Amino acid sequence: MKVPLKWLKEFVSVDAPVEEIARRLTVAGLEVENIERVSASFSGVVVARVLEAAKHPNADRLSLCQVDAGPAGRFSVVCGAPNVRSGMTAALARVGAKLGAEPELQAAVIRGVRSEGMLCSERELGLSQDHHGILSLPDDAPLGAPLADYLGLDDVVLDIAILPNRGDALSILGVARDVAALFGVRLRTPRIRPLAVERHQGDGASSSFAVRIAAPEQCPRYAALKMTGVRVAPSPIWMRRRLELCGMRGLNNVVDATNYVMLETGQPLHAFDLDKIAASTIVVRHAGSDREFVTLDNVRRALESTDLVIADPEKPLAIAGVMGGLNSEVGLSTRTILLESAYFEPMTVAKTARRLGLRSEASYRFERGIDRAGQTTALMRVAELLKRHAEARPEGAVADFEPRPAPVREIALDLKRMGALLGVELSAADTKRRLVSLGASVKRAETRGVLSVTPPSWRSDLNEAADLAEEVARLSGLEEIPASLPPRLFAYAEPNREREFFKGTREVMLGAGFTEIDTIAFIAPADNEKFTGIGNGEPLRVQNPLSEELREMRRSLVPGLLAALSFNLNRQATAFHAFEIAKVFARVNSAVSERYHLGALSYGEYALAEIGKPGVKAGFFTMKGVAETYLGALGLAERVRFKAPTGEHQLNFLHPGRSALILLADEPAGYVGELHPREAMERGLEQQCTICEIDLDRLISYGLSPHAAIEAPPRFPAVRRDLALVLEREFPADLIVKTIREMAPSLLESVEVFDVYQGDAVAPGKKSVALALRYRAADRTLTDEEVNRTHAVLMEQARARLGAELRK
Amino acid sequence: MKEQLDEIRRRALDELADDASDEQIEAVRVRVLGRSGELTQVMRGMRDVPAAERPAIGQLVNQIKRELEERIEKLKQRLAEAALERSLAEARLDVTLPGARIPRGRIHPVTHIMERMLDIFVSMGFEVAMTRDVEDDFHNFEALNFPPDHPAREMQDTFLVGGGLLLRSHTSNGQIRVMEQRKPPLAVVCPGRCYRRDELSVRASPMFTQIEGFMVDRVGRITMAHLKGVLIEFLRAFFGPETGVRFRSSYFPFTEPSAEVDIHCLLCKGAGCRVCKHSGWTEILGCGMIHPNVLRAVKLDPEEYQGFAFGFGVERPALLRLGVDDMRLFFENDLRFLNQFPSLSGAAA
Numbered sequence A: 001m002k003v004p005l006k007w008l009k010e011f012v013s014v015d016a017p018v019e020e021i022a023r024r025l026t027v028a029g030l031e032v033e034n035i036e037r038v039s040a041s042f043s044g045v046v047v048a049r050v051l052e053a054a055k056h057p058n059a060d061r062l063s064l065c066q067v068d069a070g071p072a073g074r075f076s077v078v079c080g081a082p083n084v085r086s087g088m089t090a091a092l093a094r095v096g097a098k099l100g101a102e103p104e105l106q107a108a109v110i111r112g113v114r115s116e117g118m119l120c121s122e123r124e125l126g127l128s129q130d131h132h133g134i135l136s137l138p139d140d141a142p143l144g145a146p147l148a149d150y151l152g153l154d155d156v157v158l159d160i161a162i163l164p165n166r167g168d169a170l171s172i173l174g175v176a177r178d179v180a181a182l183f184g185v186r187l188r189t190p191r192i193r194p195l196a197v198e199r200h201q202g203d204g205a206s207s208s209f210a211v212r213i214a215a216p217e218q219c220p221r222y223a224a225l226k227m228t229g230v231r232v233a234p235s236p237i238w239m240r241r242r243l244e245l246c247g248m249r250g251l252n253n254v255v256d257a258t259n260y261v262m263l264e265t266g267q268p269l270h271a272f273d274l275d276k277i278a279a280s281t282i283v284v285r286h287a288g289s290d291r292e293f294v295t296l297d298n299v300r301r302a303l304e305s306t307d308l309v310i311a312d313p314e315k316p317l318a319i320a321g322v323m324g325g326l327n328s329e330v331g332l333s334t335r336t337i338l339l340e341s342a343y344f345e346p347m348t349v350a351k352t353a354r355r356l357g358l359r360s361e362a363s364y365r366f367e368r369g370i371d372r373a374g375q376t377t378a379l380m381r382v383a384e385l386l387k388r389h390a391e392a393r394p395e396g397a398v399a400d401f402e403p404r405p406a407p408v409r410e411i412a413l414d415l416k417r418m419g420a421l422l423g424v425e426l427s428a429a430d431t432k433r434r435l436v437s438l439g440a441s442v443k444r445a446e447t448r449g450v451l452s453v454t455p456p457s458w459r460s461d462l463n464e465a466a467d468l469a470e471e472v473a474r475l476s477g478l479e480e481i482p483a484s485l486p487p488r489l490f491a492y493a494e495p496n497r498e499r500e501f502f503k504g505t506r507e508v509m510l511g512a513g514f515t516e517i518d519t520i521a522f523i524a525p526a527d528n529e530k531f532t533g534i535g536n537g538e539p540l541r542v543q544n545p546l547s548e549e550l551r552e553m554r555r556s557l558v559p560g561l562l563a564a565l566s567f568n569l570n571r572q573a574t575a576f577h578a579f580e581i582a583k584v585f586a587r588v589n590s591a592v593s594e595r596y597h598l599g600a601l602s603y604g605e606y607a608l609a610e611i612g613k614p615g616v617k618a619g620f621f622t623m624k625g626v627a628e629t630y631l632g633a634l635g636l637a638e639r640v641r642f643k644a645p646t647g648e649h650q651l652n653f654l655h656p657g658r659s660a661l662i663l664l665a666d667e668p669a670g671y672v673g674e675l676h677p678r679e680a681m682e683r684g685l686e687q688q689c690t691i692c693e694i695d696l697d698r699l700i701s702y703g704l705s706p707h708a709a710i711e712a713p714p715r716f717p718a719v720r721r722d723l724a725l726v727l728e729r730e731f732p733a734d735l736i737v738k739t740i741r742e743m744a745p746s747l748l749e750s751v752e753v754f755d756v757y758q759g760d761a762v763a764p765g766k767k768s769v770a771l772a773l774r775y776r777a778a779d780r781t782l783t784d785e786e787v788n789r790t791h792a793v794l795m796e797q798a799r800a801r802l803g804a805e806l807r808k
Numbered sequence B: 001m002k003e004q005l006d007e008i009r010r011r012a013l014d015e016l017a018d019d020a021s022d023e024q025i026e027a028v029r030v031r032v033l034g035r036s037g038e039l040t041q042v043m044r045g046m047r048d049v050p051a052a053e054r055p056a057i058g059q060l061v062n063q064i065k066r067e068l069e070e071r072i073e074k075l076k077q078r079l080a081e082a083a084l085e086r087s088l089a090e091a092r093l094d095v096t097l098p099g100a101r102i103p104r105g106r107i108h109p110v111t112h113i114m115e116r117m118l119d120i121f122v123s124m125g126f127e128v129a130m131t132r133d134v135e136d137d138f139h140n141f142e143a144l145n146f147p148p149d150h151p152a153r154e155m156q157d158t159f160l161v162g163g164g165l166l167l168r169s170h171t172s173n174g175q176i177r178v179m180e181q182r183k184p185p186l187a188v189v190c191p192g193r194c195y196r197r198d199e200l201s202v203r204a205s206p207m208f209t210q211i212e213g214f215m216v217d218r219v220g221r222i223t224m225a226h227l228k229g230v231l232i233e234f235l236r237a238f239f240g241p242e243t244g245v246r247f248r249s250s251y252f253p254f255t256e257p258s259a260e261v262d263i264h265c266l267l268c269k270g271a272g273c274r275v276c277k278h279s280g281w282t283e284i285l286g287c288g289m290i291h292p293n294v295l296r297a298v299k300l301d302p303e304e305y306q307g308f309a310f311g312f313g314v315e316r317p318a319l320l321r322l323g324v325d326d327m328r329l330f331f332e333n334d335l336r337f338l339n340q341f342p343s344l345s346g347a348a349a
């Protein structure tokens, strides 16, 4: 809301500097976002009277004028305007004047006659685009006065962000009310000569038009006035100037007057050309079967049956509270108008305006709630302006239809309760004074310590005691509320499970050399298609995405990691090891699943060796090592298995031979693998790109570092025996270990693979796997014989069970 | 015989000079002390010695044996010492070269700053609760006193995902989710991701981080004065003890009274500059006393309970704190930016 200070000061006189006004409004909730100083785009222009306009001796189309600029002197000026005439009051640019960006005005000789200045058009003064003739000023304008002063062009405009609950402050008068309350000064509302009012509870007809309200729920009040003899013309400069400062454009005296009153009082008004209304009858109804309507801006709008329209018996004339129609527009030929001043329910207007994407100054105000009782006053104010500036005369009385009177709002304000809410005690007198300054009426209720408050009609947002408490606190700028610390509600707050889990996860990943990244959860459908993650379900689609590229919610963290990789490679990075802990989303049947994932990507040199020795490149086994370290840190090593992907859990974006599913309790909980070479090639990746993704929600359910019962270290030494088995190359190492473990003679403590050999010494297609077995007894030192006996049995069993050969 | 022994001893000691080499020492050891060495030969000749002299000769042999062994041991040690000295000089490294390592990763600044904020609240007695990103209209709007078609909804342009679900536009859904589950007294902060239809730009992002906090207890126990107290303490803990704080009346559907909180512009310290549009203040969070309708929505009687709530974005204060001014830095993940942040989660933000 733009508020020109001069206009504001017509209603409230404050001497405080504009910065102080802005500061107080800001802390009171009317945030002044900008203070703009405006001035005329000219200087050296004064009010002057044309004493005589004679024909130029040497040119038919020019006049030679004698001009009186009062104390500034008399001048002889050549003028080419068709409307210049003796006796008119005009704007004289004197020698030395500056008009816009033009060079300083010089005295000139025009067709042999000296001209000591120039009579200006509105366009030359930067007031409008009008250049048909020179500006004509009222006859009472003081001669010689600087035009900028006379027109009040130098001003300060406050740009105020109006909060959605403060519909009442969407007007100069509304802001003036808060200024008056904040500075403790009196509000001067505009004095209006009253017109006769005819009240109707239901439908009715005045002498010259009829109104029928078929939707009183949406339109509880509708006031109208007929005016005749209208002469449509441009409105006066000062009015246009104010509209312009408030961000509106002047159109004609009728429309401008309705807009002016809307800006002044907050009540939107509409003028219909009454001659275009069938049977002079207004019907306020739902659109029903009317499907479309052409609004004033010449756009065909689709209507829905629940939209509220203003119609005549034949056709809609306006979309209520949103915009009028082309079919009843006021134009140059209009002679008779019907002025509308109504109250429409905020939700009705909001819904229609939003659907149509049509935000007018009127709908903006209706949506936020206008003064529930301001309709007839605003109508009289417009009538007054039209009488003065458009030669219009009211015909008949103001017709005021109110099928649904405003409910009486009376709020009990318990002072003690208010004190308990705000944390500060305020006296009844103080509280009352503040509420009254806002326009409320306040009396003592029957209960002691309780005030009975009726909020003013323009504050539809005040409905319960808490609302009034806010008003009381607001007027002191919240400053009188002391700051104090609350009682501690709990001695100890239980740490949050997820947060602690993420902290631990982050700690491991940072230590493993991975940098945390943060990526946006929206991705392109193609990425979701390719990087399916591990969960089930369909991608979650956004119905109103910012773009096609951000159409879906990710189901894997990999696209984000890959994007970050590319971003950094494009900026000369050669290695990139990153992780992210974030949610992934999917639609599973009718529900939406959101799960925390850990995603990690490793590219380029991973472990840096000393100078002169080769480092370790990121690859399947470095990433698997990270995953193992992490799962081990969580105490899950024993529950986890890595398995080459098969069947239903195929991961097409990974290298088929260099990827593994991470199984937790035999269910997939993640994967680790090298990016598929095809995908890597498409992305121009020159080195191995390895990724890992783990469903953290699965892990969280096991808790942080669950551990078995703790045992003291063994007292007796272990004995190691090795075993080398020759088997098929595809035979997975972990299955060998698992098989031997399952045989588990009581003395076997551990089994570990320590070498794998494929080469000339074994048959083609075979490999030799070397295992270290440790034997130990808890109660004695084992003898060689005992170990040898046990190991021999185990070797033979393993050979037979695995179908392997023993390698000597 | 004694003369013979003296001769063996003298010769051996002569040969075991200070500068004797490893080979020389070994030669002496084998010749004199070896299994068939000179001393063994002497012992073998004992049978020709009169019985009365034998003990004295035996003693002498043992004495010479010990003496030579000690001498040899000493020389060997000296040689080993010298060899070590030589190898130490040869094995000298350029200790200024870098070490072999896996460079530790860095914490993302948003995480880092959010964790710091949460730590402050936890130390003030708040619990942390995580809630859903995909929400229904009830928990994101209706229960928070946003009626359908209410203009306040447009302060938050929301992403819809169908089936009546949306991406939460604020973490205020946490209030509702927690209070549906648990009765007051409650002191909870809900961190999380929020989504609004803003293009990624210097100022905004379609996804961002918020922390919602609230405290509820019986009427009169938790007041607006406490709200001011908690937030001032928090802001001073985070931005520094001298930070100027201002409360300004505002509007949120879910609080009444509502306020916005400004801190002194970190650049000009309140004097006014271009960044703060010459106001001297920077808007940092929104807060207020929980609206009676919100309490009603979670089936608490506003005559019985009251409390405060606050909410703020993490990225903006993070930018202020870091002294950079482009939101996109957080989501581009440029290593040259990220590598400036700490590697330890405990490091002060």
Ligand SMILES: [Zn+2]
Pocket (backbone or CB within 6 Å): B265, B266, B267, B268, B269, B270, B271, B272, B273, B274, B275, B276, B277, B278, B280, B281
């Ligand atoms: Zn500043």
